[in-house]
Amino acid sequence: MILKYPIIPITFFTALGIFAGYLQPDKSVVLICALLSALLLLTAWWQSKQVLLQKPWFTVAAWLLAFSLGMAVQYLHFGPNKGLHYTHAKIENPVIRGVISERLKPNKYSEKYYLEVTAVDKQPAVGTILVNMPKDKFAKTLHPGDVLFVAGSPQPITNARNPYQFDYAAYMAKQDVFHQINLKGNYIIAGQERDFSYYIQKLRDRLIGSFSIHNFKPQTLQVINALLFGQRQDMDKQTTDSYTSAGVVHILAISGLHFALLFWALSRLLAPLKRVPKLGNVGHFIIVLGLMWGFAFITGLSASVVRAVVMFTIVMAGDALNRRANIYNSLAVSMLLLLIAKPAFLFDAGFQLSYLAVFAIVGLQPLYNRLKRSKYKALQWVKDTVAISFIAQVGVLPVTLYYFNQFPLLFLLANVVVIPLSNLVLGLGIATLLLNFTIPAVAIWVGKALEFSIEIMNGFIAWVASFESLVIKNIPFTLLLNVLLYAVILLLVQWLYKRRFKYAVACLCSIIVFQLAYMITSYNAKEDEELVIFHNYKSSLLAQKNPAGITVMSADTLALQNRVIADYIKGSFNPTVRLKPMRQLLWHNGTKVLVLDNLAVYPAGIKPDVLVLTQNTKVNLNRVLHDLKPAHVVADGTSHKNVVARWAATCQKQNIPFHATAEKGYYTVK
Structure with a gap:
């Protein structure tokens, strides 16, 4: 079926090449692969002209060339491969000049921005650095276009410090961002660079600011900013969690729904x-297309936004040329163009979810169309909404389980109500925005209807999300299981299209393979024995795992609610868990572990294999090392970095291996 649309395998192999390029092959390898695949394609093309019955060599050569070009695209876009990249400037404590390009979602402690580097110590440079600005009353708000001079060396972004934890450093590396720098008295704002991003931000601020006449509640403004302008940075956690638990978080993302409504309104x-x-x-074509692309830039050019606007561009171009574009080819072409322009999209969850949902809807719609249609329009609309929501959920299910590890059982109910409500909110939002600049007196009344609609939608979503028992959380799911589940779905769809015995057998075999893989993965995870010393700031956390389950040891009575422990339990496929008070002396498979806390009391002559230092314990470490002679010393996250640095220096003098969880992450005893 895929071979009917040649651009689809070309796009697939290009994406595969980008993934291979992410593994950072040598430049010579990339170049040789590109040249050999191009030569092979030319040879296959020449041979195909000599024979009547074609062989598949030309097709295979084209796929190899697509793979090689994918690697080359990734290599060319990878920042450190560029000669002017800031990482090549070997200067201690440099002065970095850069321009703020984007504001990211802040965390509890700091605002986050992207800084596009333009110079390092007055020498031209390129690259993107993550900027952290602490949240305090003296901190200034930065805006796209702000020119900064920052003194200090960028530091590597902190990677995951505990097992099965989200690795922010790996995520940012896929966005071509490798370092961060903290702003606190080490920078100056030296004016603004009025580039394209600056003017887009100014326009966005003006549009968002027009809603100030309504005095909306913060929650209402947050939904408006998300639905109309794609700005979710300030969305409060409770609202986001409610939308996620209800299975309607996709409503907050600018997508094809928004562009369809915008296209309809502009066309009219x-x-x-x-x-x-x-x-x-x-003129109609140019203006409509220009306004749609302008809207895409205003909303921030997220993966789902770019996918939608490129798709509409292809469809509109086909209509203008009186050529009906095939939906599969249109999707594949748009995906290929986006990956060539920005290979990092391949690793973006929004990009993956957006395309998987659309491919699922397009691929399964013919099956749904076989069903009998209702003569009642309202009932048919409900059936269509339920069917499309279910199909889209099936299409993204494996990726959703892999990234978010949860599944809302009430997603169909939530979508049936929220989709029409979101359409109403979107329409009222656009009308209110236009009236804000034309007839403010009327905008006030339309704004009241908008606010009421958003409150109804938020209230309903919060009600659905309140059924916590109907949201399956902490589902362990690996990349292998993700791939195998997609194999099950694809073979099941193939069988639904062609009810043949061989497809039924293939589908059943894939289900059996998936079940076996899940059982083996779960068994291996539960049978693995280890003692883990976690990195945790507030209290010491240790866990001992064996086939009987996991024993968590901590002085914190709420340790099982700690995100660190929750991630570890999930990654271990949810075995039996029990909590016990922290013990000073532990044994694990013949390894003796001694924990020294703030009491600084220890038995003499015990000679542990691993000495764990916690809570800034006030001991004379030289004497302790002399008395106990440990093979390894570990400092967990409960001690201050200056204290840990002294301990590290002491251990170095005595040639004893030292492990600080704040620097190297968790420590495991097998």
Whole structure:
């Protein structure tokens, strides 16, 4: 079926090449692969002209070339491969000049921005650095276009410090961002660079600011900013969690739904242009397309936004040329163009979810169309909404389980109500925005209807999310299981299209393979024995795992609610867990572990294999090392970094291996 649309395998192999390029092959390998695949393609093309019955060599050569080009694209886009990248400037404590390009979602402690580097110590440079600005009353708000001079060396982004934890450093590396720098008295704002991002931000701020006349509640403004402008940075955690638990978080992302409504509105408003002789249709096409791309830039060009606007561009271009574009080819072409322009999209969860949902809807719609349609429009609309929501959920299910490890059982109910409500909110939002600049008095009344609609939608979503027992959380799911589950879904769809015995057998075999893989993965995870010393700031956390389950040891009575422990339990496929008070002396598979806390009391002559230092314990470490002679010393996250640095220096003098969880992450005893 895929071979009917040649651009699909070309896009697939290009994506595969980008993934291979992410593994950072040598430049010579990339170049040789590209040249050999190009030569092979030319040879296959020449041979195909000599024979009547074609062989698959030309197709295979084209796939190899697509793979090689994917590697080359990733290599060319990878920042450190560029000669002017800031990482090549071997300067201690440099002065970095850069321009703020984007504000990211802040955390509890700091605001986050992207800084596009332009110079290092007055020498031209390129690259992107993550900037952290502490949240305090003296901190200034930065905006796209702000020019900064920052003194200090960028530091590597902190990677995951505990097992099965989200690795922020790996995520940022896939966005071509490798270092961060903290702003606190080490920078100056030296004006603004009025580039494209600056003017887009100014326009966005003006549009968002027009809603100030309504005095909306913060929650209402947050939904408006998300739905109309794609700005979710300030969305409060409770609202986001409610949308996620209800299975409707996709409503907050700008997607094809928004562009379909915008396209319909613009086409209606600008329809009179088509009556203009000669250039009417061309003018209508250019203006509508330009406004849609302008909206895409205002919303921040997220993966789902770019996918939607590129798709509409292809469809509109096909209509303008009187050529009906095939939906599969349109999707594949848009995906290929986006990956060539920005290979990092391949690793973006929004990009993956967006395309998987659309492919699922397009691929399974013919099966749904076979069902009998209702003569009642309202009932048919409900059926269509339920079917599309279910199909989209099936399409993204494996990726959702892999990234978010949860599944909302009430997602169909939530979507049936929220989708029409979100359409109403979107329409009222656009109308209110236009009236804010034209007839403010009318905008106030329309704004009241908008606020009421958002409150109804938020209230309903919060009600659905309140059924916590109907949200399956902490589902362990590996990349292998993700791939195997997609194999099950694809073979099941193949069988639904062609009810043949061989497809039924293949589908059943894939289900059995998936079940076996899940059982083996779960068994291996539970049977693995280890003692883990976690990195945790507030209290010491240790866990001992064996086939009987996991024993968590901590002075904190709420340790099982700690995110660190929750991630570890999930990654271990949810075995039996029990909590016990922290013990000073532990044994694990013949390894003796001694824990020294703030009491600084220890038995003499015990000679542990691992000495764990916690809570800034006030001991004379030289004497302790002399008395106990440990093979390894570990400092967990409960001690201050200056204290840990002294301990590290002491151990270095005595040639004893030292492990600080704040620097190296968790420590494991097998």
